[in-house]
Amino acid sequence: MDPVSLSMQPAGSLRLGPLAANAPDRCACCGHLAPAASVAGRALCMTCVPAFALDEPDIDKVSALIWLPHLDQPVVSRLVTAVHTARAADSTVIPTTGPVGFAKAAHAVLDMLLAQRAAAIARIGTDRPSVLRAAGLSLNGITIPKRTGVSALRFVALGGWFGPDNGLYQSAAAEWIRGP
Ligand SMILES: [Zn+2]
Numbered sequence: 001m002d003p004v005s006l007s008m009q010p011a012g013s014l015r016l017g018p019l020a021a022n023a024p025d026r027c028a029c030c031g032h033l034a035p036a037a038s039v040a041g042r043a044l045c046m047t048c049v050p051a052f053a054l055d056e057p058d059i060d061k062v063s064a065l066i067w068l069p070h071l072d073q074p075v076v077s078r079l080v081t082a083v084h085t086a087r088a089a090d091s092t093v094i095p096t097t098g099p100v101g102f103a104k105a106a107h108a109v110l111d112m113l114l115a116q117r118a119a120a121i122a123r124i125g126t127d128r129p130s131v132l133r134a135a136g137l138s139l140n141g142i143t144i145p146k147r148t149g150v151s152a153l154r155f156v157a158l159g160g161w162f163g164p165d166n167g168l169y170q171s172a173a174a175e176w177i178r179g180p
Contacts, residue, residue: 001052002151002153003051003065003129003132003151003153003154003155004132004136004151004153006052006054006136007054007132007133007135007136007137008136008137008139008140009040009054009136011055011137011140012055013040013055014039014040014052014053014054014055014056014133015039015053015055015056016037016038016039016049016053016056016162017037017038017039018037018038019035019036019037019038019043020038020043023035023038023043024043027043027044027045027047027048027077028042028043028044028048029042029044029045029048029051029052029073029074029077030045030047030048030073030074030077030078030081031074032045032074032077032078032081033045033046033047033081036049037049037053039052039053040052045077045081046157046161047077047078047080047081047084047157048073048077048157049157049162050062050063050129050155050157050158050162051063051073051077051154051155051157053162054129054130054132054133055133056162058162059129059130059133060128060129060130061158061160062157062158062160062161062162063129063155063156063157063158064114064117064127064128064129064155064156064158065117065120065124065126065127065128065129065132065153065154065155065156066113066114066116066117066119066120066127066153066154066155066156067116067119067120067122067123067152067153067154068113068116068119068152068154069152071154072154073154073155076113076154076155076156077157079109079113080110080113080156080157082106083106083109083110083113084106084110084157084159086102086103086105086106087102087103087106087107087110087159110156110159113156114156120153124153129155132153
């Protein structure tokens with residue numbers, strides 16, 4: 001879903017929820033990882049939840065808005081998953097004193113993605129999901145022209161997680177390195 005349309009969803013509807021017992025085995029956004037939670041009935045992975053859970057109080061700590069017309073959200077999410085997993089793998093599974101190898105390359109990719117926050121700020125005045133959400137809610141009841149396209153706004157998960165469970169990428173990295 002486009003971030004602008006998402007921001008106009010009813011107040012309180014974009015909170016984290018538990019997975020349904022019959023949830024699909026792949027994320028409804030990126031189709032890559034297994035779902036970790038649900039938002040508004042969508043089963044989403046740990047990377048994609050921060051692109052949807054705009055009513056969570058900590059949303060700005062776990063997600064940033066970027067302007068990136070070249071890639072859609074599912075592709076950005078798969079890329080971000082790979083980046084965070086590479087960073088976590090080098091820093092925890094293979095202990096180092098600083099960014100080396102895959103982690104160094106992953107940092108560079110993340111830096112390039114996050115540099116696009118400036119483009120989002122230039123166009124909509126913010127890179128904070130909470131501000132976009134507040135703006136979307138303020139349009140409630142106002143008739144706006146039907147939109148025929150989607151924006152180039154995307155969400156980048158910052159590598160943290162809501163609440164105390166912030167080790168999910170380390171878990172993913174350990175699992176991927178162990179293999180099947
Ligand atoms: Zn996902």
